[in-house]
Amino acid sequence: xxxRTHRGDTAGNDxxxxxxxxxxxxxAGLSAAGFSVIGPRIAxxxxxxxxxxxxxDLPAGWRVDQAPGRVETRPADPDAxxxxxxxxxxxxxxxxxxxxxxRRLWQADRDAAGGWHLSDEDAxxxxxxxxxxxxPCELAxxxxxxxxxxxGPYADSDYAARRRRAVLIxxxxxxxxxxxxxxxxxxxPRATAGYDLALTEIxxxxxxxxxxxxxxxxxxxxxxxxxxxSADPTDRAAADAATAEATRQMDPANGGRAMIGDVADLxxxxxxxxxxxxxxxxxxxxxxxxxVCPTCFCATVEDETTLDGATATRWRRWDSCFxxxxxxxxxxxxxxxxxxxxxxxxxxxxxxxxxxxxxxxCVGCGRCIAWCPVGIDITAEAxxxxxxxxx
Amino acid sequence: xxDLSSLIDPAATPAGDDPMRPRPFRIARVRKDLxxxxxxxxxxxxxxxxxxxxxxxxxxxxxxxxxxxxxISGDPADPAVxxxxxxxxGTVTEAMGRLKAGDVIGVRGPFGSPWPIEAxxxxxxxxxxxxxxxxxxxxxxxxxxxxxxxxxxxLLLYGSRTPEDLLYRREMPVWRSRHDIASHVTVDRATGRWxxxxxxxxxxxxxxxxxxxxxxxxxxxxxxxxxxxxxxLDAVGVTADRVYVSMExxxxxxxGLCGHCQLGPHFVCRDGPVYRFDRLxxxxxxxxx
Amino acid sequence: MEQIRGIDSLVRExxxxxxLDEAAIALMxxxxxxxxxxxxxxxxRENQPSERLFLLRYGTAALEIRRxxxxxxxxxxxxxxxILGWSWIxxxxxxxxxxxxxxxxxxxxxxxxxxxxxxxxxxSFGYEIYHRILRVMANRLSATRLRLVxxxxxxPRAARAP
Numbered sequence: 001x002x003x004r005t006h007r008g009d010t011a012g013n014d015x016x017x018x019x020x021x022x023x024x025x026x027x028a029g030l031s032a033a034g035f036s037v038i039g040p041r042i043a044x045x046x047x048x049x050x051x052x053x054x055x056x057d058l059p060a061g062w063r064v065d066q067a068p069g070r071v072e073t074r075p076a077d078p079d080a081x082x083x084x085x086x087x088x089x090x091x092x093x094x095x096x097x098x099x100x101x102x103r104r105l106w107q108a109d110r111d112a113a114g115g116w117h118l119s120d121e122d123a124x125x126x127x128x129x130x131x132x133x134x135x136p137c138e139l140a141x142x143x144x145x146x147x148x149x150x151x152g153p154y155a156d157s158d159y160a161a162r163r164r165r166a167v168l169i170x171x172x173x174x175x176x177x178x179x180x181x182x183x184x185x186x187x188x189p190r191a192t193a194g195y196d197l198a199l200t201e202i203x204x205x206x207x208x209x210x211x212x213x214x215x216x217x218x219x220x221x222x223x224x225x226x227x228x229x230s231a232d233p234t235d236r237a238a239a240d241a242a243t244a245e246a247t248r249q250m251d252p253a254n255g256g257r258a259m260i261g262d263v264a265d266l267x268x269x270x271x272x273x274x275x276x277x278x279x280x281x282x283x284x285x286x287x288x289x290x291x292v293c294p295t296c297f298c299a300t301v302e303d304e305t306t307l308d309g310a311t312a313t314r315w316r317r318w319d320s321c322f323x324x325x326x327x328x329x330x331x332x333x334x335x336x337x338x339x340x341x342x343x344x345x346x347x348x349x350x351x352x353x354x355x356x357x358x359x360x361x362c363v364g365c366g367r368c369i370a371w372c373p374v375g376i377d378i379t380a381e382a383x384x385x386x387x388x389x390x391x
Numbered sequence: 392x393x394d395l396s397s398l399i400d401p402a403a404t405p406a407g408d409d410p411m412r413p414r415p416f417r418i419a420r421v422r423k424d425l426x427x428x429x430x431x432x433x434x435x436x437x438x439x440x441x442x443x444x445x446x447x448x449x450x451x452x453x454x455x456x457x458x459x460x461x462x463i464s465g466d467p468a469d470p471a472v473x474x475x476x477x478x479x480x481g482t483v484t485e486a487m488g489r490l491k492a493g494d495v496i497g498v499r500g501p502f503g504s505p506w507p508i509e510a511x512x513x514x515x516x517x518x519x520x521x522x523x524x525x526x527x528x529x530x531x532x533x534x535x536x537x538x539x540x541x542x543x544x545x546l547l548l549y550g551s552r553t554p555e556d557l558l559y560r561r562e563m564p565v566w567r568s569r570h571d572i573a574s575h576v577t578v579d580r581a582t583g584r585w586x587x588x589x590x591x592x593x594x595x596x597x598x599x600x601x602x603x604x605x606x607x608x609x610x611x612x613x614x615x616x617x618x619x620x621x622x623x624l625d626a627v628g629v630t631a632d633r634v635y636v637s638m639e640x641x642x643x644x645x646x647g648l649c650g651h652c653q654l655g656p657h658f659v660c661r662d663g664p665v666y667r668f669d670r671l672x673x674x675x676x677x678x679x680x
Numbered sequence: 681m682e683q684i685r686g687i688d689s690l691v692r693e694x695x696x697x698x699x700l701d702e703a704a705i706a707l708m709x710x711x712x713x714x715x716x717x718x719x720x721x722x723x724x725r726e727n728q729p730s731e732r733l734f735l736l737r738y739g740t741a742a743l744e745i746r747r748x749x750x751x752x753x754x755x756x757x758x759x760x761x762x763i764l765g766w767s768w769i770x771x772x773x774x775x776x777x778x779x780x781x782x783x784x785x786x787x788x789x790x791x792x793x794x795x796x797x798x799x800x801x802x803x804s805f806g807y808e809i810y811h812r813i814l815r816v817m818a819n820r821l822s823a824t825r826l827r828l829v830x831x832x833x834x835x836p837r838a839a840r841a842p
Contacts, residue, residue, distance in 0.1 A: 034399055105411045108454065108497075115436075115495035116454045118412060128399040153661065154410050154646035164400040218398050271655070271677045298650030301643050305455035312455040316411075319643075319650070326651060328641050330480040331835030340679035348653065355656035427834060480835055522832030552832040579827045581754035586782055589742065589757045591823045591831075598759060616831045 015231035018199070018210045022226045023084070024055040026169075026197075027132065029225060035130035035167060038097060040090050046073055047087040049094060052132070058084045066177040066366065069375030081203030085133055088177045089365060093138045093294035094131050098162045099145065105301065105314045116312070126158070130167035134195070136188035137180075137365040139170055141294030143194050147357045148297050167218060170195040174203070174242035176249040176256065179366030181379055184258035187363045189246035191215075197222060200239035211239040259350075259364065263382050266389070267351040271343065275385050280339035282374050287320035289368035289376075290345065295353075295361050298326070321345050346378060410646050413452045413497025416473060420492055424476060424558055428523060429488050430464065433473040433496060440470035441498075444505035445530035446637060446665045450645045451475065452497030456486040460642040460660070462527035463501060467534055473498065476526035476558065502645040504665045506531040506635060511607035515544040517629070519620050521592050521612025525549060525558045527637055527664075528611050536570035544601050545572040550592025550616070554578055554585040575600065592616065593623040603628035610668075611637045618675060621668055631669035638663045638671070655680055687712050690788055694735045695761045696812060704805050711794035717741075717781040723764070724779040730767035731792045736760050739785035743777040752778060756820075766813050768792030 018026070030037050031053065039052040042059050052058065063076040064087040076086060110116045134142075142163075149159040173180075173189035182188030191198045196219035199210040211231055214220040250256035260266070290296040300319035305312045319326060321344045327334035335341045353361030362378070369377045416433040423429050435441060443463050452458040459481070465474030479488040490496065508516065508531050516535055518528050528547075535545055547566070551557045557576065566572040575595045577588035588595070592612070608629050610620050617636045624634050640652035640659040647661035655674045657663060674680055688709045691697050697708060715734070717723050723741055724730070734741075738760050744752035755777065758764050764787065767775050773792065799806030 106409075106413075110454070114493065115415065115417070117415060125400075149648070152647055154648060156648060157409055161400075167398070221398060271680065297648070299643070300649065300651070301458065303455065303457045309455060314411075314458075321650065321653075326641070329639060334640070335679045337679055344653070344680075347655075348650075352653070352656040356658065478834070550831075552830070556832065577757075579830070579832070584751075585754070587757075588740070588759075589754045591826045593826065594819075594823055597819070598761065613831050615826075615829055619826055 015211055015213045015236065016223055016226075016228040017231050017235050018212050018226060018228050020055060020084075020208060022212075022228050023199075023210060025226050026222065027052065027055060029222070030130040030132075030167065035128050037130045037132055038094070039132035040085070040087055042073065046071065047090045049090045049092065049097070049131070055084070058133070059087045060084045062087055064088050064177070066179040066370040067375075068179065068369050068377050069372055071370050081205055082208050083174075083201060083203050084208075085171045085201050086175060088173070088175065088180070089135055089138075089367060091367075091371070092292055093141060093365070093367075094134065094166075095141070095145065095294050095296075097129055097131075098142070098166065099149070099156075099159055099297065101318045103158060103316050105316050107311060107313045109312075110310045126162045126165060128165040128167075129162075130169065132169045132171075134168055134170045135173055135182075135365070136170060136191035137182045137185075137363040138294055139168060139191050139194040140182075140185075140187035140363040141365070142168065144295045144353075144357070144359055144361060144363065145297060147359060148295075152357075167222070168195050168197075169219075170198040172198060172200040172239070172243050173246040174201060176246045177366060177370070179257065179369040180246075180250055180364065181257040181259055181366055182364035183247050183250040183256075185360065185362060185364030189250070190243040195219065200242060202235065202238045202242060204238065209235070211235050257366070257379055259362070259379050260382050260386050263386075264351040264354050264360070266382065266386055267347045270385050270389065271347065273385055273388070275381070275388060276339040276343045278384075279342050279376060279381055280337065282376055283322075283338050283342050284373060285322045285324075285338055285341060286373060287322045288371045288373065290320040290322060291318070292367040292371045293349075294363065294365060294367070295349070296320075300326075321348070346381065349378075350382065410499065411644065413450070413458075413499050415495050416498045418490055418492050418494045418496060419472065421490065425478075425556055427480070427488075428476065428478045428558065430474060430476045431487070431490070431496070433475070433498065434471065435473075435498075436495070441473045441501075442470045443467060443473075443501035443530075445508065445534050446506035446527060447501035447503050448527075448645075448664060449473070449475070449498050449500030449502070450642070451477075451483075451487065452499070453483055453486045453490070454495070454497070457483040458497070458499075458643075459483045459487075460502075460645060462637070462664075464526045464529045467530050468537055476523070476529070478523045499645060502660055504663055506609050506637075506665050507667075508534050508609075510633075510635075511535075512541045513543065513605075515546065515601040515606035516542045517601050517606050517608040518547045518549075519592065519596065519608055519610040519612070519624070520547065520549045521616035521620070522551060522556065523558060524612030524616070524637075528609060529559065531609055532566060532572060536566060536572060539570050539572075543605065545570070546601055547572060547574040548592060548595040549574060549576045550595070550612070551576070551578050553580050553582045554587070555582060573600070591619075593619050596620065596623040596627060599627065606633065608634045610634060614639065621672075621675075631672055632667060634668040635665055636668055636671065637665050687714065687788070690714070690737065691735070694737065694788060696735050696763050696816075700808065704808060707798045707802065707805055708790065708795070711791045711798065712788050713791075715787050715789035717785040717787075719781055719783050719785075721781050722778065723781055723785065724775045724777075726776065726778050727774050730765060730773050730775045732765060733768055733790040733792060733795060734764035735788040735790065736762050736764055737786045737788060739781065739783040741785050742780050742782050744780055745777060752780075756824075757782065763813075763816055766817060768796070769810070769813055 065072045149156040170191040195215040198213045214223045298319045302315040349361040415436045420432040448462045464476040479485045563574040581589045638659045642652045642660045643649040645660045647658040652659040691709045741758045742754045743756045
């Protein structure tokens with residue numbers, strides 16, 4: 001049995017070690033406290049975020065490999081170390097939970113006097129969700145969306161409510177997919193902020209365990225009740241080595257992927273660059289990249305009326321700047337060329353986001369690269385523009 | 392771990408101050424201005440006054456049809472009545488044009504940046520309007536009229552398609568006679584018994600009537616018209632740091648959260664629609680931005 | 681003498697002649713006289729020989745195209761400070777449009793044959809005059825093209841939002 005110590009008993013020591021029973025206790029404890037636990041699991045041949053009730057729901061024994069235009073989910077090698085979290089990233093992050101793809105904004109009814117009035121919204125709070133297994137890039141994405149939805153002149157009250165009720169439990173990355181470039185974006189592979197708890201998986205065949213670090217009072221309270229032992233230097237060294245391996249894999253010197261430096265300034269001065277036309281020759285405008293992007297927030301509204309015309313409902317729905325109608329003004333769309341739409345997405349993400357929100361809109365998760373049907377690679381496109389400028 | 396349920400934030404979504412929920416206003420009066428343009432006079436159902444600054448806009452909602460951004464055209468000194476002059480150019484504005492006095496319309500706003508008329512204090516103030524672009528300038532013209540003594544010359548240069556398309560025809564003589572705000576009007580195509588100027592609005596800029604060294608210009612009209620008006624202003628010496636324009640883009644939320652109105656780094660709904668031109672200028676030269 | 685000095689200074693004051701050197705002012709003035717047209721009168725007629733360049737000093741003149749069964753279509757109005765007529769510089773030297781005085785119009789009227797002869801004699805003077813006429817033509821062409829855009833037209837119905 002794991003020795004039980006309480007977080008408060010080891011003042012100054014931020015880390016504890018959990019074994020798999022400890023992790024199971026965390027899931028059970030969150031459920032018992034009223035949270036739905038959302039974590040990675042295998043569904044339809046891919047890793048998705050979904051509700052889990054047991055440690056057995058986690059994708060143990062599975063491995064996901066990603067490359068431009070390719071995501072492959074397959075059983076792990078039989079002799080690989082025993083990972084619970086070797087699936088890197090789910091297809092979509094937690095954006096869809098905090099910022100649902102479709103949400104009713106309000107409903108209105110006609111009244112007898114010929115006017116209409118908004119019906120009172122039911123004051124039901126959104127579900128309380130505990131996310132388990134979030135990657136550091138996803139935490140960074142949540143921080144980016146916090147800036148968009150909570151820290152501007154107008155806040156999104158629904159996002160705010162969902163966010164307040166969300167518990168974020170990260171798992172630091174010990175392996176980078178071929179599409180990952182968080183190291184160059186400063187968002188991973190180890191989480192530094194924004195989590196309640198951060199776990200580092202130490203796939204020791206003899207003693208598979210997690211280094212657990214609390215990042216908030218809520219995290220400390222959660223950790224306190226779990227079967228655990230204090231972390232010793234060996235545990236910390238093993239965790240450090242594991243995440244350092246992911247950093248090493250992303251190093252371009254080792255064939256890894258990185259975003260070029262100063263990409264924001266580069267793009268601000270190359271809005272007229274001919275390279276946009278070359279990307280447009282390949283881009284299908286399918287909107288996959290904006291759907292899987294954990295920070296993309298563009299939305300449209302839809303009006304729906306009952307057949308008798310008595311009730312009107314207004315919905316908010318995710319939209320994409322790759323849609324021709326996105327920039328529609330009376331008479332026509334502003335961005336009719338594919339090159340203009342790709343440029344809008346990439347320059348917004350990497351340059352204008354800084355102007356708007358003070359941070360990059362890209363966290364280096366690489367989903368847009370993996371899920372692009374033709375494998376357009378945002379890091380390679382940035383590099384191509386930079387290279388042509390040097391010539 | 393029962394005590395962990397206290398970790399769940401109990402707060403529900405507050406709906407009352409949600410900027411996405413429209414406020415119902417009753418149409419007090421409808422005035423047909425032109426064949427395709429009309430003015431709605433609105434009063435809030437809750438009776439609360441509607442304060443705004445010249446140049447700001449509202450999202451107007453027609454029940455069951457949809458919502459569109461429309462500039463406010465009323466007098467900022469009269470917050471009891473909300474005035475919108477609108478041209479029917481799409482599904483929502485056409486439906487809006489069919490509404491009658493007594494009907495209810497949804498209002499979200501006011502949103503966006505104002506015309507900074509104080510920038511013209513002590514100087515000549517020049518309004519350059521094209522077509523229905525006069526509607527968003529009207530609150531600024533009324534604000535100048537109210538404090539006329541704070542400005543030197545005041546001038547409206549107004550270009551329209553035909554004489555039949557001129558907005559606020561009865562008001563312009565009042566602005567001139569009562570407030571010493573002169574109107575120079577030109578049409579692209581003379582019709583009927585029109586004896587006024589025929590030519591493009593930029594020509595009015597070249598013909599002067601103001602001190603280019605001490606003038607501030609407020610320009611509103613179709614984007615093409617504004618581009619050439621800014622060039623004409625620059626040619627006579629009114630530099631871009633003394634020229635303001637009002638931009639138009641697709642808008643769904645009005646509060647910088649839907650992304651549709653982006654123009655480079657700007658959210659036109661939130662950072663605009665009114666911009667000092669030198670802060671926007673280079674972006675005008677990028678195609679399909 | 682009095683009258684010649686008078687034309688001199690009127691020519692010098694006209695924006696078309698701004699910063700023209702004194703020799704050029706003298707050459708212009710030598711071909712110039714004052715003219716006045718009552719409101720409603722015709723200043724020129726389409727296809728008639730174009731024997732004048734007018735430097736408008738007061739009032740509004742309208743370029744018109746006659747249409748059977750309709751009022752004439754005013755295609756452009758010209759005002760004080762502008763010039764009227766450049767047909768005199770391009771063969772076959774005939775007016776392209778009717779020109780009507782909308783208000784009373786006062787103008788410096790420059791005899792075209794005289795001015796052409798001086799341009800031929802003195803190429804640097806001619807270059808200066810051609811240059812200035814070209815600037816006016818360029819501005820008018822741009823303005824005309826802008827009007828071709830039909831800036832304030834309603835968006836075409838087919839392109840409207842669903």
